[in-house]
Amino acid sequence: MCGIVGYIGKQEAQQILVNGLKKLEYRGYDSAGIAVINEQGKMVIAKSKGRLANLESKLESSLEKDALKGNIGIGHTRWATHGEPSDLNSHPHTNQKNTISVVHNGIIENYLRLREWLITKGYKFYSETDTEVIPNLIDYYYENDLLDAVMKAISKLEGSYALGVVSAKEPGKIVAVRKDCPLIVGIGKDEAFIASDVPAILNYTRDIVYLENKEFVVLTSNGVDIFSLEGEKIEKEICHITWNADAAEKAGFEHFMIKEIHEQPKALRDTMTSRIVPGKSINLDNISLTKEDIEKIEKIYIVACGTAYHAGIIGKYVIEKLARIPVEVDIASEFRYRDPIINDRTLLIVISQSGETADTLAALRHAKSKGIKVLAITNVVGSSISREADDVLYTWAGPEIAVASTKAYTTQLITMYTLGLFLAQNKNTLTSEEIEAIKNDMLTLPEKAEEILKNKEVLQKFASNTYMHKDMFVLGRGIDYAVAMEGALKIKEISYIHSEAYAGGELKHGTIALIEEGTIVIALATQSDLYEKMISNVREVTTRGAKVLGFTVEGNTNIEKTVDSAIYLPKVNDILLPVLTVIPLQLLAYYISIQRGCDVDKPRNLAKSVTVE
Ligand code: AGP
Numbered sequence: 001m002c003g004i005v006g007y008i009g010k011q012e013a014q015q016i017l018v019n020g021l022k023k024l025e026y027r028g029y030d031s032a033g034i035a036v037i038n039e040q041g042k043m044v045i046a047k048s049k050g051r052l053a054n055l056e057s058k059l060e061s062s063l064e065k066d067a068l069k070g071n072i073g074i075g076h077t078r079w080a081t082h083g084e085p086s087d088l089n090s091h092p093h094t095n096q097k098n099t100i101s102v103v104h105n106g107i108i109e110n111y112l113r114l115r116e117w118l119i120t121k122g123y124k125f126y127s128e129t130d131t132e133v134i135p136n137l138i139d140y141y142y143e144n145d146l147l148d149a150v151m152k153a154i155s156k157l158e159g160s161y162a163l164g165v166v167s168a169k170e171p172g173k174i175v176a177v178r179k180d181c182p183l184i185v186g187i188g189k190d191e192a193f194i195a196s197d198v199p200a201i202l203n204y205t206r207d208i209v210y211l212e213n214k215e216f217v218v219l220t221s222n223g224v225d226i227f228s229l230e231g232e233k234i235e236k237e238i239c240h241i242t243w244n245a246d247a248a249e250k251a252g253f254e255h256f257m258i259k260e261i262h263e264q265p266k267a268l269r270d271t272m273t274s275r276i277v278p279g280k281s282i283n284l285d286n287i288s289l290t291k292e293d294i295e296k297i298e299k300i301y302i303v304a305c306g307t308a309y310h311a312g313i314i315g316k317y318v319i320e321k322l323a324r325i326p327v328e329v330d331i332a333s334e335f336r337y338r339d340p341i342i343n344d345r346t347l348l349i350v351i352s353q354s355g356e357t358a359d360t361l362a363a364l365r366h367a368k369s370k371g372i373k374v375l376a377i378t379n380v381v382g383s384s385i386s387r388e389a390d391d392v393l394y395t396w397a398g399p400e401i402a403v404a405s406t407k408a409y410t411t412q413l414i415t416m417y418t419l420g421l422f423l424a425q426n427k428n429t430l431t432s433e434e435i436e437a438i439k440n441d442m443l444t445l446p447e448k449a450e451e452i453l454k455n456k457e458v459l460q461k462f463a464s465n466t467y468m469h470k471d472m473f474v475l476g477r478g479i480d481y482a483v484a485m486e487g488a489l490k491i492k493e494i495s496y497i498h499s500e501a502y503a504g505g506e507l508k509h510g511t512i513a514l515i516e517e518g519t520i521v522i523a524l525a526t527q528s529d530l531y532e533k534m535i536s537n538v539r540e541v542t543t544r545g546a547k548v549l550g551f552t553v554e555g556n557t558n559i560e561k562t563v564d565s566a567i568y569l570p571k572v573n574d575i576l577l578p579v580l581t582v583i584p585l586q587l588l589a590y591y592i593s594i595q596r597g598c599d600v601d602k603p604r605n606l607a608k609s610v611t612v613e
Helices: 013-022 052-060 062-067 111-120 133-141 146-154 245-249 256-262 264-272 291-296 306-323 358-369 384-388 407-427 432-442 445-454 457-466 479-495 504-509 528-542 557-561 578-595
Strands: 003-008 031-037 043-049 072-077 100-108 159-167 174-179 184-188 191-195 207-210 216-220 223-227 299-304 327-331 346-352 373-378 391-394 471-476 498-503 520-525 547-553 565-569
Touching: 003 013, 003 100, 003 159, 003 174, 003 216, 013 031, 013 052, 013 072, 013 191, 031 052, 031 100, 043 052, 052 062, 072 100, 072 159, 100 133, 111 133, 133 146, 133 159, 146 159, 146 174, 146 216, 174 191, 184 223, 191 216, 256 264, 256 578, 264 407, 264 445, 291 407, 299 306, 299 358, 306 327, 306 346, 306 407, 306 479, 346 358, 358 373, 358 384, 373 384, 373 407, 391 407, 407 432, 407 578, 445 578, 457 547, 457 565, 457 578, 471 479, 471 504, 471 528, 479 498, 479 520, 479 578, 498 504, 504 528, 520 528, 520 578, 528 547, 547 578, 557 565, 565 578
Parallel strands: 299 327, 299 346, 346 373, 373 391, 471 498, 471 520, 520 547, 547 565
Antiparallel strands: 003 072, 003 191, 031 043, 031 072, 100 159, 159 174, 174 216, 184 191, 184 207, 216 223
């Protein structure tokens, strides 16, 4: 998820582009750049690694400033997916002759194949990005008509994109197109804009046109023309925006956390893209783990912190069940000091959204110092953990701004399932039919998550009846116990209620002494083989006066005889249910936090990435 912007008109493009990028930094902030067709008709680019401020200080130098004087340009702020953050990998990217410049948001899935083909046509590449194939493809088809060349290039691309294109050969226009990534057009007086999102241009115009997939737009100083894939002109409705810029950055949501909870269906889809494909074997982005390596593995350690640690516990259930490899999960700050028994038949998996968590990084370094292979699961390309691990599997959740991790967690689970199936595929612990069945079920998770996000009433009601409590218990058995841990952490970290997760069967060995009249209990009973056992555990607390919100799978309506209110989840393979079960838990924590007037996105005492011991 990157941010792109474009401007054509009578004003200085440079500042408008930079101001626009400032409003898009929530979409990515590891490098930025602009391309301007200057007053001499020359295409000039300025780009740099790091936050936008780095580019701004670069533009401060008068040399750069003058060279970039012009009324037309495109800009980009990056969230790296292919090629770690660097000056070379930052956008805009150009063709070899430096006559065509492109900014891109999205992922070109077939870029490697296109790159090899273009190399046979004499093209050379300077970056590690998927994007660089686009300006060269446009160049390959260019015959003095930029729109036509872009249309031909697009027909070769597989994946998702929002593109802005300028050419020194046609200095008076910007061509743009989108597929699966957002792109809007801003209509001003004698000027026009493109942008990934409304905030980027709200200070200049409130008249917006929303582009549909595969619609092309040509911006000139005379106006805006929109074309279909077949090249026909399209008339589009202009929408007048009334939101304020801050709200727009959150896409109309009140907080980044609730916005990111709603981004989970897309994040799940993106994280399965090109890895979970019906009828094709599991593809894990060229990690170096071979069949021989996998057969040699006697033990896997999963090490992480906080929410990532909870994803690791689910990973244990998944890998042991699907691939029959013993897994031990450890908190990083413990692992690195307890001298764990590791040898050349051990694989270490570290999980980290930020890729910068100090304890997890140290655990990685400890294992590597013992010659252990390390596979990292992270959300940030170019992060320390991604650079120091032997192999990396990225979660494609996009930037996660809210401190409380939500979409990173569910994409970590998806990555655990993908890895579990990959190991099972190599160890033949599952038949290809069994693997296909789980894959097909995984591909239904995004739409089932969308379904859950539509039904919030029970959660809002339960939150308004319970937010004043000081304690809460989250119970579960089997894989539900692991989800309960994550649910309890979400409630703790954003509402400051002391909530604890407990294995349903363990309660009667002591903790049940804390249950009294009115105690709040959230009971997860989603696993079919443990359902009856869990219901009897719930009866143990209801008989002592607890108020219970029960989670189960649709159809298990008899739960209503035992709990005060129930949440029903869409049916799916039991082992995949945690991805769905956690979403109403995230929502519940959010509504309770709101009711208590807490700072949802920036809870007290917490940081998004803990880079100190
Ligand atoms: C989760 O909501 C918290 N922000 C925190 O527990 C977090 O999961 C932990 O600090 C690990 O962060 P990481 O995934 O970036 O390594």
